[in-house]
Amino acid sequence: MFSINVMSQTCRRMTRLSSVRFNSGAVTETTAIEKTINQVQLLGRVGADPQKRGSEQHPVVVFSLATHTNYKTDGELTQKTDWHRVCVFKPNLREAIYQHLTKGQRVMVNGRLSYGEIKDDSGMTKPTTAIIADDIVFFQRN
Structure with a gap:
């Protein structure tokens, strides 16, 4: 006691x-x-070439990142892929990503989770999750 x-x-x-x-x-x-801590570290492959989004006052570069999990079901190896939306706001990092990152490239992303909503044309709101990148490590292309 x-x-x-x-x-x-x-x-x-x-x-x-x-x-x-x-x-x-x-x-x-x-x-x-x-x-508190809001920290994410992902290692995966880029799903598509990065795109510039946002406005001139608030520019952002966005790209998708694929990670996967391997597991066995009935003795057979199965792979499940998860897709992540990565947003880059930091000016120098944003430009480097836009100029040098390509589809299929392997990268490690360090950042934080961010949650929000997107309104579609019909007025419905959809929840979204994104990783706000603080640092991205490029791996050599094969």
Whole structure:
């Protein structure tokens, strides 16, 4: 019983640690803001040449990335492919991707997940998921 209480007190202190401020020698506590992580790392092949989208004020380069999972069903090897939409907003990375990335090329994408909605012509909304790229590593073409 004692160790559980000590552990929960330690966890509460750790949460509050990031919110302690020092003002001229005095320590004051503010409301705790928890740290969160939204991180994605994908290794796969580009599905189509990148496309420029967005506007002049908010340009973006978009491409699809295929990853797959191998598994056995009834002793037979099966492969399931997942498709990911990758969006590149960073100016230098965006231009490098648009100029040098091609369909079929193998790349590793580091970024974060983003969720949104798209309205179609009939007014229906469709949920979307995209990876916002922070870094992309090109692999040599064979």
